[in-house]
Amino acid sequence: MKKSIGILGGMGPMATADLYIKILAMTRADRDCDHIRIYIDSDGQIPDRTAAILYGGEDPVPEMTCALRNLEKCGADCVLLPCNTAHCFLPRLQALTDTPILDMTRIAARRCRELFPGRRPAILGTRGLLATGLYARAMAEEGLDCLIPNDEEQGRLMHLIYDVVKASLPMEPEKETWRSLLEGLRARGAEVFLLACTELPILANTLELDGPFLDPTEELAREAILTCGYELKG
Amino acid sequence: MKKSIGILGGMGPMATADLYIKILAMTRADRDCDHIRIYIDSDGQIPDRTAAILYGGEDPVPEMTCALRNLEKCGADCVLLPCNTAHCFLPRLQALTDTPILDMTRIAARRCRELFPGRRPAILGTRGLLATGLYARAMAEEGLDCLIPNDEEQGRLMHLIYDVVKASLPMEPEKETWRSLLEGLRARGAEVFLLACTELPILANTLELDGPFLDPTEELAREAILTCGYELKG
Incomplete structure (x- = not known):
């Protein structure tokens, strides 16, 4: 059974595009229909992760949860976070969903x-x-x-x-x-x-x-x- | 009021990534949060548009509608179709939604x-x-x-x-x-x-x-x- 990907993105947006292109370029595909179904929420409003970890900045998890829910509504079978720093919040996000979040x-x-x-x-x-x-x-x-x-x-x-x-x-x-x-x-x-x-x-x-x-x-x-x-x- | 974009993509996926990157590169932005919220459904399963128009191939509108509904569920304020040939089906899609579809x-x-x-x-x-x-x-x-x-x-x-x-x-x-x-x-x-x-x-x-x-x-x-x-x- 082939599965789809949800990208919880925007952290930053160019890094999200970089991940998207890497998935496309690395997939064996001769035609459009050989590619994986990918849902992206490119949400630049997710508060800065370093500011939250070190300087008492706004917690990014509520906004990340909003994007996560969008990916779930689309039917994503797994979720990717193209932001290494955001992985600090992965356990809290994973606790909110049954959809597996891959740990980069x-x-x-x-x-x-x-x-x-x-x-x-x-x-x-x-x-x-x-x-x-x-x-x-x-x-x-x-x-x-x-x-x-x-x-x-x-x-x-x-x-x-x-x-x-x-x-x-x-x-x-x-x-x-x-x-x-x-x-x-x-x-x-x-x-x-x-x-x-x-x-x-x-x-x-x-x-x-x-x-x-x-x-x-x-x-x-x-x-x-x-x-x-x-x-x-x- | 700032609005969000939904990209009904996958026709093909690399062209969708090209549009996404062009939006990011052309937006005045110094920080992640200066970027537009963008939702993408990169759906390679949308039947080939030329085949449908010329050779009796499968109608792409049902699968495009499925992707359109995902973008609506996310809350997209407008929809982009990064496939010129798919614009042949724009009137049928637009009839299905109140969300404006920009005509490339x-x-x-x-x-x-x-x-x-x-x-x-x-x-x-x-x-x-x-x-x-x-x-x-x-x-x-x-x-x-x-x-x-x-x-x-x-x-x-x-x-x-x-x-x-x-x-x-x-x-x-x-x-x-x-x-x-x-x-x-x-x-x-x-x-x-x-x-x-x-x-x-x-x-x-x-x-x-x-x-x-x-x-x-x-x-x-x-x-x-x-x-x-x-x-x-x-």
Whole structure:
């Protein structure tokens, strides 16, 4: 039985489009009808996740629940959250629905072990995500010890995520910021870079610097295709 | 009052993603919350429109109605159809709902007159679309006389749309097919090329040949942003 996907999106919208395109591009399909049925609620009004986790900002769960209910009404068989930081709220959301929500952080950690055995991953994400320790735990469950960016590096990541990608500004002028960030982490022992904010694959793809990178959005797309009973493109 | 968009998509899925990204890229937005709420039903099971129009294929309206109902349940304030050929069925769909469905063919014809005054447009689309005469009528309402590809040219367009873009095959090997198609139409009087199948802007963007082109998907995105009370990016 083939299943459909619901994408609880808008966090941010370009990251949602990135996930949607990755699912389409990775599905074995010769015709429109070979593609998975996908429902998207691209809801930019979901309150900022890092602000909620760290600075007493508005709880995003009520607005996420509204989007979740829309996906349920459409008939989604599983739900994807294209925002790593939002995974902090996954247990609360999952408690509200019987529709399974795929956990991108666990999927990415498992794939990191499979694809980069023995390599130490650096977790590139928002301050909110890193404060939760979500990826450190997911990696530990896979037997991996990860490197967390320091405060200055987190500041640079927040700049790239919020002031550049989310603000739809040109990325090319930030190439040196990105390059030196990766170099600094590499010097401290990083052997693979986890693009653990869904805005970062867009940046990494545009700036084309050396990784290696692991892209949780791509791994979530892959898992969703298989979960729904479709085949990956060869 | 800011409004939301529903995209009745999947015809094909990549064209739906193209429209979604164009809306995001063309909206004046510095933060996630500056973006329009967008609901998408990406439904690849909608029967082929050209097959229904020309060859007695299954009527797509029942499946399109199912997707329309999903967008209504989400609360969409207007509906977009990112498939030019599907506009043949717009009057039947509009009769089923009070939610306005924006007419991409009329929007594109008006913009063709505004952006390329006095130039003769060639309509590049599917055999189904061209058989309906939809664009010829929309252009005539704007006082424009258009050029319709001949049978051989329509065959080449169907190849590019179905065997290349919809089949997710590399487009680069088709550069000569595309170039000579445009040259032939130019020799017969075309002065601007209307990319009147939503798969064609993807092809035109990848192959980067001289136009000028008018992209109905982009014009639909522009109109939708303004209709919803948002501003265009400067």
